[in-house]
Amino acid sequence: MKKILFAASEVHPLIKTGGLADVAGSLPRALAELSQDIRIILPNYQSIKNTEEVRFISSVRVNNQDANILETKLPDSDVIVWLVDCPALFDTPGNPYVDESGNSWPNIADRFTLFCRIVVEVATNRAHLDWSADVVHCNDWQTGLVPALLSIEGNKPATVFTIHNMAYQGMFPESVFSDLNLPRQLWHPNGLEFHEMLSFIKGGLAYADRITTVSPTYALEIQTPEYGYGLEGLLSHKYDILSGIINGMDLNQWSPETDTSISEPYGIDSLEKKIINKTSLQARSSLPVNKSVPLFGLISRLVDQKGIDLILDCLQEMVNMPLQFVLLGSGDKSVEQKLLDFARLYPKKISVTIGYNEGLAHQIEAGVDIFLMPSRFEPCGLNQMYSQRYGTIPIVRETGGLADTIEDALPKSLANNTATGISFKQATPGALLEAIKRAILLYSDKKSWKKIQTAAMKKDFSWEKSAKQYLALYEEI
Numbered sequence: 001m002k003k004i005l006f007a008a009s010e011v012h013p014l015i016k017t018g019g020l021a022d023v024a025g026s027l028p029r030a031l032a033e034l035s036q037d038i039r040i041i042l043p044n045y046q047s048i049k050n051t052e053e054v055r056f057i058s059s060v061r062v063n064n065q066d067a068n069i070l071e072t073k074l075p076d077s078d079v080i081v082w083l084v085d086c087p088a089l090f091d092t093p094g095n096p097y098v099d100e101s102g103n104s105w106p107n108i109a110d111r112f113t114l115f116c117r118i119v120v121e122v123a124t125n126r127a128h129l130d131w132s133a134d135v136v137h138c139n140d141w142q143t144g145l146v147p148a149l150l151s152i153e154g155n156k157p158a159t160v161f162t163i164h165n166m167a168y169q170g171m172f173p174e175s176v177f178s179d180l181n182l183p184r185q186l187w188h189p190n191g192l193e194f195h196e197m198l199s200f201i202k203g204g205l206a207y208a209d210r211i212t213t214v215s216p217t218y219a220l221e222i223q224t225p226e227y228g229y230g231l232e233g234l235l236s237h238k239y240d241i242l243s244g245i246i247n248g249m250d251l252n253q254w255s256p257e258t259d260t261s262i263s264e265p266y267g268i269d270s271l272e273k274k275i276i277n278k279t280s281l282q283a284r285s286s287l288p289v290n291k292s293v294p295l296f297g298l299i300s301r302l303v304d305q306k307g308i309d310l311i312l313d314c315l316q317e318m319v320n321m322p323l324q325f326v327l328l329g330s331g332d333k334s335v336e337q338k339l340l341d342f343a344r345l346y347p348k349k350i351s352v353t354i355g356y357n358e359g360l361a362h363q364i365e366a367g368v369d370i371f372l373m374p375s376r377f378e379p380c381g382l383n384q385m386y387s388q389r390y391g392t393i394p395i396v397r398e399t400g401g402l403a404d405t406i407e408d409a410l411p412k413s414l415a416n417n418t419a420t421g422i423s424f425k426q427a428t429p430g431a432l433l434e435a436i437k438r439a440i441l442l443y444s445d446k447k448s449w450k451k452i453q454t455a456a457m458k459k460d461f462s463w464e465k466s467a468k469q470y471l472a473l474y475e476e477i
């Protein structure tokens with residue numbers, strides 16, 4: 001049994017802004033089920049939503065700052081959660097990174113530096129908790145200073161640093177390094193310094209014993225200039241300790257057999273019932289109810305990363321094809337407007353909902369035939385996994401986790417029944433259109449289509465599978 005301290009800036013269901021929270025809420029649960037002694041640690045934000053009892057267990061002083069450690073449980077589990085309570089830094093409205101108006105916290109470097117310092121105290125049994133870690137598992141830049149600070153300790157635990165998205169690095173002017181009173185020996189180009197700036201993520205990349213990211217393909221991509229944001233050199237230098245482990249998905253929430261948000265539950269053995277979800281989705285989206293027309297769907301943040309510009313470039317051609325399209329998303333205001341304008345012009349072909357709507361997201365996954373995910377980059381991605389569970393065939397660009405979780409429908413994979421989706425390489429409207437045409441053609445052959453759906457629904461995207469891979473890594477170090 002390993003003693004693991006899992007450090008993250010957000011943990012579902014306590015606090016969530018994105019996919020990191022899902023991982024930090026699910027992976028520790030799965031590791032606990034594999035009989036590991038795992039503790040989660042995160043800041044005690046004002047906006048934490050907790051249903052479990054919270055109790056004070058200790059107070060710690062670091063760098064002339066005081067913090068309390070509060071203990072609670074991850075809701076509906078026995079996983080212990082330690083909250084780093086420092087009201088001066090964390091008892092504010094807003095989310096972990098921005099204030100109520102969406103502006104980045106001016107003291108964000110102070111916030112996560114204190115958090116990292118406390119993680120180090122807890123991991124090394126200096127926080128009066130009578131517990132020390134064998135492994136500290138850090139996540140994204142907010143925890144990057146932990147491996148760096150541990151590197152100058154004696155008897156230190158092993159460290160793993162997981163990259164959930166290289167696009168966020170925690171960069172600050174050099175003066176912040178001095179203001180934070182960080183150990184001088186960490187300031188050099190092989191340490192926390194990045195082009196005369198302080199880089200939190202480099203603390204993880206330069207000092208952790210193992211670096212992971214959330215898919216094997218993304219682990220390779222970030223070693224190249226296109227995806228590495230200037231850190232590709234360091235990452236390719238570290239290639240032998242860098243690996244990719246695909247995230248699991250929450251099967252309690254996303255299973256068509258038990259999904260309470262959809263019109264009609266279904267499974268592999270009752271796939272014929274999926275059509276009821278299609279016709280109700282068409283009706284609620286004010287599209288003509290038509291069982292045989294291929295229905296396309298997309299659920300996404302409307303931002304560059306998701307290749308939404310490719311969709312916009314294809315829409316004019318798509319409305320001339322025999323298909324319907326249901327889109328749900330929010331993000332870039334000009335993209336939102338263009339999509340709404342298009343839907344107004346072609347109300348019988350395209351339905352656009354702007355906003356965040358979990359219920360509708362489930363209905364789309366269950367109701368559509370084909371899901372579009374043409375991301376420019378995608379560390380792991382969830383919707384392509386949900387789609388496969390729901391017998392909804394994803395069209396993806398072959399990048400990151402999309403490349404690793406989809407088996408493209410090619411003659412060979414079709415022949416041996418391993419095809420689960422359709423993928424294309426180039427991030428161009430032409431390549432996306434070709435993939436769409438390929439999907440429509442495949443859809444027209446009902447027998448092959450059902451085979452693809454069945455293979456997709458059978459895939460194992462459980463957290464248990466991923467947790468076993470993390471455990472193997474912990475055992476190695």
Ligand code: ADP
Pocket residue numbers: 018019299300301328329330355356357358361380381382383384
């Ligand atoms: P990312 O974390 O980069 O946004 P993922 O595919 O990993 O992308 O996860 C996105 C998650 O957010 C999925 O669960 C998806 O269904 C959900 N989502 C995104 N946009 C919306 C929306 N407008 N309404 C409901 N759910 C959404």
